[in-house]
Every structure is written in C-alpha cells, then in structure tokens.
Amino acid sequence: MPPQIDDVLVKRGDPALKPLTVADIPGAQFLSAWPMAQASGTIRSGSRLNELLLVRVDTTTLVGASQSNGVEGVLAFSALCPHAGCNLATWVPEEGKLACDCHASEFDARASGKVIDGPASRPLPMLALKLAGDVLAVAKPFASPIRFDE
C-alpha cells in the first residue's frame, strides 16, 4: 500500500522506528525514509516504490506547491528517479537540486520536483507533508502511482 494520509515517517534502518521531526532532517544531505502507518506501526517497506527522501531547504526559496507541501522547509519526494527507477543519489543543497547518477536527470526540490534537465520526462513525485503534533506526517498521498519512463 502506498503512503497514506496520517502516515508518519521513519528513517530507513532505524531499529527504534522513531517518527521523524523537522529537527531530524539535515540540510547537507537527504535522508532516506519509509512511511509508517501511525495506528498499527506497520512500515510500508514491502515495496521499493514507497521509499522516500527528505530534504530541508530555506523556506524563502520555495516556489509553488513546494510552499504548501512542506513543513518548515522539509520536503518529501519519491526516492526513485521517474526516468528508469534508480535511487536518487545526489543532493546539491545550494541549488535545491536532486540528481540521478544513472542518466543525469535533475529535479528542482524547491519547485515541486520540476525537471531541470532530462532525460526524465516527468517531475519527481512530491509527497505533501503536515505536522501531527511534533512529528512529520503525510498530508496527501502521491498524486499518481509511482512509475517510470523506462
């Protein structure tokens, strides 16, 4: 099951399964995370399509939907490049840019994952976040199922 409204987020590989807060998200690197069903504590790690990456940017640089989809500059995206499904590897904080090593597609995190340069033909899917008390939570599911150009 893909990320659902009210899911919290846990860091990939965290045995304590601690729901992430804004303070947990660094600026210099992105953080890999899974959505977790808040009621049952089930991590949705059964499908690689659910893997997320979280970045933190200066809120004054946000444009468009990135302004409303983030929490205090923390933004969540699919971890997988929409071109051929590689795990995104590069985050350039000064530019707010996520890039894929496989075929060099680049996405603008500050502008809702818009494609800066291809070959990806669609934006990097963005997951809208909200605050649930102190912790980050899913505000809206992905707009469409995670899939790849190739």
Added chain:
Amino acid sequence: MSSAPFAQQTPPPAAAAAPLPAILKTYKDVTSARLKSPEPENWLQIRGTYNGWGHSALDQLTPANVKQLQLAWVFSTGAGAAHEAAPIVNGGVMFVSAPGNQVIAIDAKRGTQLWRYRRELPADAIVMHPVSRGVALYGDKVFFASNAAVLVALDAKTGKEIWTATVEDNKNGYYMTGAPVVADGKVIVGISGGEWGVRGFVAAYDVDTGDEAWRTFTIPGPGEAGHDTWPDGDEWKTGGGPTWVSGNYDPQTNLLYWGVGNGGPWMGDLRPGDNLYISSTIAIDASTGKIVGHFQYNPNDSFDWDEVSPPLLIDYQRNGKTITGLVNAARDGYLFFLERSAGPIRFVDAGPYVLQTAFKSVDPATGRVEYDPAHKPGARKTVEICPMWVGAKNWQPAAFDPKTRLVYIPTSANLCSEMTGTKPEYVAGKTYMGARNVLFIAPGADHIGETAAWNVDTGKKAWSYNFATSTNWGGLLTTAGGLVFGGGTADRMFRALDAATGQLLWQTPTNSGVMGQPSTFMIDGKQYVAVMSGWGGDARGIQAQLNRIRPGEFPEVPDGGAIWVFTLPGDK
C-alpha cells in the same frame, strides 16, 4: 428479443479454437544442425550465426539495386523505450521481443500478427533497462528472458507458456535484458544488475524441462580460481560482473565466449585488485559451465566499461600465420585481437580505435593494460576519461564481412566525461553505483559517431562513415551482396553503406532512433531487411547531456517502437 437497447441475448456458442494459420502449421523445428549451419533465407539467431558475425549469405540486394529498397510493412509494438532486438525469422515467421516485456510473432511477408505474448511485471520490479535484445529458437519453442529475471519457454506456434524458470530474485536487483542462447542442448542466459550490487553469473537450463543445468559465477567465491583478485572482505558478494549480452559460441570446441560487465560499485579503489572476471571475456564449456579461459580488458574496472559485447569469432592473418581468433571492439576504445583455443584465450595485439586516454601502455606479450593514473577514476575524486563511461562501443554489435575482411564497428568517438566517484552504501534492492558523469566533447572534434571499418588482417582502419551530431547506437548487418546495414543515429535514419568503400547508398527516416540489430531473410525468392526503431536508454540519456552542452543542437528523439521491413519493388 426485447426492444430495449443492449438487451440480453442468447450468447453465441463458444467459438472453436481458431485454426492455426498455414504458416504456423508448417513451422519447422529448429535443430542443433540448423543453428550450426543456418539456411541463408532464415535468420535463426540474433547475430545470424554462432560466430557473431551478423553476416548474411543473401546477395539479391547489391550496391546497384539497394537504392530501390522500399517499405514492405511497418508494425508498431505498442511500447516506447529502447527497441534493441534483432528480428528472428524461421520459415516466414518473424519473432521479436520488445519493451513491455512481450514477444510478438508476425507473418514476415505480410506483416500481420500471428500471436502476442505479454508477461506482466510487478509494479515495483527493478528493471532499470526495460529492453530485450531478442529471443532464441530451438525445436518448436521460443525462449524469452523476461525482464524480472524469469526465463520463459513459449510454444512457437501459439505463444503459450510451456515452462518458466526463475533465474534470480528481482528484489535483489537481478533483471534480464539479453537474448538467450541455445547451444549444447541447453538454453543459456546472462543477467543484468551491475548498478544494483549483484554477483553476476551465466546460467544454463534444459530446453525441454527448464531444469537448471549449471550456473557459473563471473565473480569467483572463496576457493574458486580468481577469488584472490578480490579483497579479503565481502566485496566479491556485490562485485557486479553482469552478463547482459548473449555470448558467441564455437561449436568445434563447445565453448561459449561470454562478455562480463562492470565492477560493483563503480569505483575500483573500493575493491582493490584485478577483480576477475569483471570487464573480461570468459570461455565457458557449454556442457559443464566451467570457465576454461579468460581475457580481462580492464583490470579493476573503474570506468563502467562493461565488456559484455562478446568478441567475434574470426580467423585472421598475423605475420604470415592464420590465427584462430577473437576480435573485439572493446567498450574501452581499443580493438583487441585475441587467439581462441579449446581452453585459454591468448592476447595477440590491440590498438585504439577512438581517442583514448586511459591506457599508458599495453603489454605486447600479455595484453595487460597499465592505466594513466591521471585518467583512472576513484572514490572522492573527479577525473576526465576518454572514451566516456558509456564507451567507444556499448552493447550494440559490430559485424564482419568475410569477403572484404572488414569488421564494422558502430562507434562513439570523441565523447569523454568528467567522472566523480563516491562511496555508496550497499542495500539489497537499491542502486549501488557511486559515480556521477558530466559529458564533454573532445576539443576540436568534428564528429561524435562512426560506422568504422577495420581490416582484421592488417589491424588498420579502412574507412569511416562519420556522423557529426550523433553517436552510433545501432547494431550492424553485412550481406554477401556487399552492403552494410544499420541505423543508430539521432536523425532516425536506417542506412545501407557500400561494404567495400563506405559510400552511403541508401537511407530512409523511421519513426524513432534505430537501436535495433538489423536482420535479413528471404521469402518466395525475395530478400527482406528488417530492423526495429525505438529510442531510449543510454542513447536518450546522452542526447540530453549533449543538449545540455550545446543547447538546441541535439533535439529530443521521439519515443515509440516499430518494426520496419524493406524489400525491392515488384513480386520478385
């Protein structure tokens, strides 16, 4: 009957199973003898013959008449992405595999569909390259390497599954993109996943039952020969060595010559040692799976220089002697001449066929290369490499013409990259690469692609048909009529060149970039040439990077796959 619309009516009687069309009723089983010596009017394997020549004995098409070639039919596959397969033809029945994880059987004369097989892939399947380079035929079966690492045997007449064999767990990054090979009564496949931390292998299955006959790892484990070329830790377990292009085969020695890909992760300084057998050709005994010989082109590969495209089995002259040979236009930009035997592979000589800055020297006796340290990538540094990581020739096959004595290489020339290495963390099912590349064109270059013809007996370049604005991503076909067919360029063209002179004799635009391997066949006394057009993969990636360097000069190539078939006008 009620007068209301869409009223329920008595359902028609269940249709009798449609009778097989005549062309399938008379389908001729493919035998070992036919694979070893195929009829010129058929194209039974992706490269025509086991030696990998991509050469046809058909000579109806010649330099004199090829300009009259016209379209016989075109067939949409219904899919996008790279269409890399060779159309296989047996008795007028064409079999192609295509993106969308499908196999289509087509009446090769009329271009009408006989059957279509699709295998569903899980939504979260790891298939970084959703392509297939073709099917294999044996008996009354068609063998298909499904993308999610399942080998499928289909009934050639109906397209129904006969058996399937799970080759490896796709969740751990193993997928399949190559054409199977049938030899020694077995169907043999390689594996993809060099960017996913796999441990590569070649595996053979019984053609009738799908039982696994042998599995040969390209990364030796503890106790296996070559394991000492890996560090003492666990690096070998995720060492890469994928095998994603079909090997060639020598029926006389019963040896497969299979190509082995890049190391995992990409940076060699994270796994010190030669790392056998990455970036090598290995000779595998088809009956036992034992590796009886090897040649490693790029020890401790740090360039992503998969040497998966196998050498062609060509006997050539050197210093007055005939060498029982292997000729390989390597991804690393050198043309290697080797000697094959019933066991070991011996180095003969090698020289660059493109601008190449990686090698400081090549040992004349052993062929061992010494790298220029300024041009060998590593984790946490940025280094310039020529050719770029995608190589001087990628998987797309070269072809040979025994009459001209020329090997024709679809070449990427003058393309280099700045490679920055990183140290990735291995997690099963996640990308495990550790390198970024920024493409650049070598200063002063006037072309970036070629169809290049090299004489195997002299080792010298005979001619080159150059492409100023595209590299050449397409496999080549040679014919006894004296023609070289191929596409491969961003302008969507499919071309015929004069095999002796390289003169362009004919070209026609297609729907997308031609990334397929051409084939040729004869039906009712008429010769046809077939090729798949459909752009994607690295070609699309490099086009985007070229357009980044010189905006507006390298426009996007349209997506979409089709099979194009050409013939001369008239009934004959």
